[in-house]
Amino acid sequence: MQVYFFHLMPYGELDLAKSDEYNSAWVTIPNDCFDPAVGTKLYNRYIGELELADQLGFDGVCVNEHHQTAYGLMPAPNLIAAALARTTKNAKICILGRALPLVNNPMMIAEEFAMLDHMSGGRIITGFVRGIGSEYFSNSVNPTFSHERYYEAHELILKAWTETGPFRYQGKHYQFDYVNMWPRPLQRPHPPVWIPSQGSMETIVWCAAPERKYTYLQTFSPYPVALKAFNAYKEEARKHGYEASPDQMGWAIPTYVAETDEIAMRELQPHVETFFNKFLRFPSIEMRLPPGYSSIASTKSLMELKFKNRTSSTLETLIKNGMILVGSPQTVREKILACQKEMGFGHLMAMLQVASLPAELTEKNIRLFASEVMPYLQQPGLQPAEIKASA
């Protein structure tokens, strides 16, 4: 299994009372809640945390894109990736992902990724997403074109990466008389493409198609939902006459380790509850699910799901639902290995910082995870004594 540190780079010092007042951490919460001095401190801290992960032997570090929110401060994740390309040495740099439909010129995404591929020496893993519902409000892009623009932009980027230019591209949403990438990407035929999703069947089917075999990343889901998604991927692969490899499946999950189960739970509790109850809060279901963003059937089932889950999350329910991994190193590594056995994923994106989790606890989490959990995941069959001996 390969192990990554996935950072959301939240505005950890969010004024929770103000967030309550607007019932939102997205789009409508006024940006006077963002203190620039705090922002500068956080960017430097978070980049440092990702650099530390590289030094400690993580297989990769992950960033992603969100707009107008305290949930994550990376409207332009490639900027963070560019900084990391120079300051990290071995870790893969995963941009999970860029939101294709939100841009009017997908060629810029193709070009930026190609640049990053060179700057990192071929260490980037690219990710393509549609952007979440609220981002169609914050970016003024018509949500009814979301799917069409996603598929079309994806097609254009892949062609631009792999075909000799100049050539013409005439789509419904994007038209170019000259497609001729300078630079071409370093990795051949192109950098890996991973697709994060919360379990959309359409996405799973699309990823598993033999012409793509994209790594599918399950994010923020109760364990049974994640398991169902991976099983669906494997089933889809079998329909196409192949077995899905672990490399085609990744699981992203908030993870916290401390000296004992009790300490871990006590330290994580306020921050993870803030994360699920405050940072993932939208002013209305309409902002989460704008019109035409998903099919009517999917919209209805998502609405039902969101209404069902309106109660606030507690540490207890999050653990029970398999939304987070928390405990002593032994508890967490046993849990991960048991999950992997059942789910079959080959990539674990541990989200080692959430919401307001402060610097010292984050660093403790990263170091303890790296020394006491990660080696057992990276080297199957390794025994605790061997780790201690090699340390």
Added chain:
Amino acid sequence: MREVVQDVRGTPVRMLEEGTGPTVLMLHGIDGPSADPLNVELAKTHRVIVPELPGFCHSGIPDWMMGISDAAYFVMDLMATLGEPKIHLAGHSIGGWIAAEIATRCTHDLASLTLLAPAGVMPVEAPQQDVFLLTGDAGVRQLFHDQKLADAELLRRADDLLDITLQNRAGLARLAWTPRMASVTLAQWLHRIDVPTLIAWGENDKILPFANHKTFTAEIAHAKFVGFPACGHAITHERGMEVARLMSALMGNAHSRSSGAK
């Protein structure tokens, strides 16, 4: 009103129809066609036709419909199937925008034009409520100034299918997401409208600000304008009777002034 289906160049279009007399083609607002007080009153003296706009109610969004211009041409194709040399064209909200788009292209087939709280122009002042953040019952209430009328509308809608509501929002979004409920260029061409025109607006419209009427009245100089105090966006419900009277007068004058009144 009864439901009929009209074929428009191979596309079946569901329409509500009622009454006899001069033909009024009424383009519905954000929530699709309904036998609202305006349509019921008009149908006593006119043949009122309320088509489902493409992308609304029972139809998915057609692949070819990229924006308001496509919707306008589609309704022009529909008009050609009605067998009437001159049509009284009217529209509310998004329907008003489409009606205005049609009239800026060509008024040859129009006897008159009625724009009721029409979308289509860049807002003169910021709307109080984003139409795409209207939520459930509270959202319906935002459309009304008179909350007793909102109660009645909520009762009427109690059995509406969520599918239809979601489809209506998706159809609306296809046409009106960016700029919200507006066109950058429509105002430029409103001067081309040369048929008798009525513009009416609720002074308490939270979706499309009352002040937007200034762009329409400035560019369509001959238009009659009526503002209704204590009236929200749901003008066809809240002022159905009055609007029907104003429209009847407009249409009567248009007829008495010769069929090609310009």
